[in-house]
Amino acid sequence: MDKRVLLPTDYSKNALNAIRYAMELYSNERCEFYILNVFHISGYTLDSMRVPETGEPYYEAAKKESEEGMERLMQMIKLHPQNDKHRFHTITTFNSLTEAIKILVDKKDIDIIIMGTKGITESRARIFGTNTVNVMERIRECPVIAVPSHYMFEIPKEIVFPTDYKSPFKKKEIGDLIAMAKLHDAKINVVHIDKDRDGKLSRKETTNKELLQEILQGTDYEMHFLSADKISDGINTFIEEHDCQMVAFLNRKHLFFGSILSNPLVKKIGYDPQVPILELNDN
Structure with a gap:
């Protein structure tokens, strides 16, 4: 079955870079790529009492801008060497990003999300x-793969694949990591x-x-033991010394260095990504 990959974009260079990365990563795989742009309307938030509707000038203007941006993006993608194994679908919608992604993941049975680490409005x-x-x-x-x-x-x-061995692993959680390793x-x-x-353990x-x-x-793996004062230093040193091209994290709801949002992985381990991050979930 074809791989179903969701590519959120805000039309920034960073988002385009993540799309190119996805095309290269799966260059030998049959893929359905779903490119998603979520548009917003100034003056409205999703919590507003009143949500703009189709046909209203603000809504139509924002929708048009989003569709034109998607058209330009598809032109740029066409400049990339074409791959017969890849098909592209475009979606523009008014919603919050996570809500729009949730809907698509469910509706299109998405296998993986690939996105940039920053968008247009993110500060340096x-x-x-x-x-x-x-x-x-x-x-x-x-x-989710986040591409610097x-x-x-x-x-x-x-x-x-950094781990503290604090909790047991399940085949299902590690499945996507094994699949990625086998792919390349x-x-x-x-x-x-x-x-x-x-x-000592x-x-x-x-x-x-x-x-x-x-x-x-059945996979090519090696166990390493490092001592370091800061987890981030240990990871970065290992990446440099072993010339690694990806780091995978298991985002446990409560156990992996705290959850990402309430205790950001990035803050907690101070991790400044030099290579793409594959984030796995403990469903």
Whole structure:
């Protein structure tokens, strides 16, 4: 069955870069790409008592602007070498981004969402755009790949998977990571970063580690142990030393360094992404 990939865009360079990344990542796969632009109307919020309706001048003007932007974007995509395996569908809608994505994920049975880390309005100081963090936090039905602004595509041959072994793994949660590794014959580097530097795992952590090894059987993987004061430093050092092209995080609702939104992964681990992030969910 064809891969169904959702590509949210605000027509920024960053969003275009993420679309190009998706086309390269799945260049050998049959894909249905759904490109989504969510438009807003100045003066209206989704919480307004009154929502603008089709036919109203403000609504029609915003809709037209969104559709024209989509037309320009499709022209740019056509400049990219064409791939017979890829088909594109465009959607423009008035909604909140996460709500529009939820609807599409359900309606089109989306396998994965690929988006940029920042949008047009994000400040330079903000490492991750609010939209990206919201999508990672609220959309739990499928994985999300966040592509850093200026990242040039490289085949992911080395994938980092940081873990603290604090909770047991399930095959289902790791499935998308294994699929990504198999797609590009990549190696999964499981990295345990130890802040205590004693190198010891508790009995429970050891059991969880063994369970993960069972799940990863049949893939090319290696277990690593690093000591670092800051988790982010450990991850970044590993990425540089092993020339990694992707980092995968398991976003557990309550357990992975706190949930992304209430205790942002980006804040907590201070993670400034140099490579794309594959965010997995513990459905």
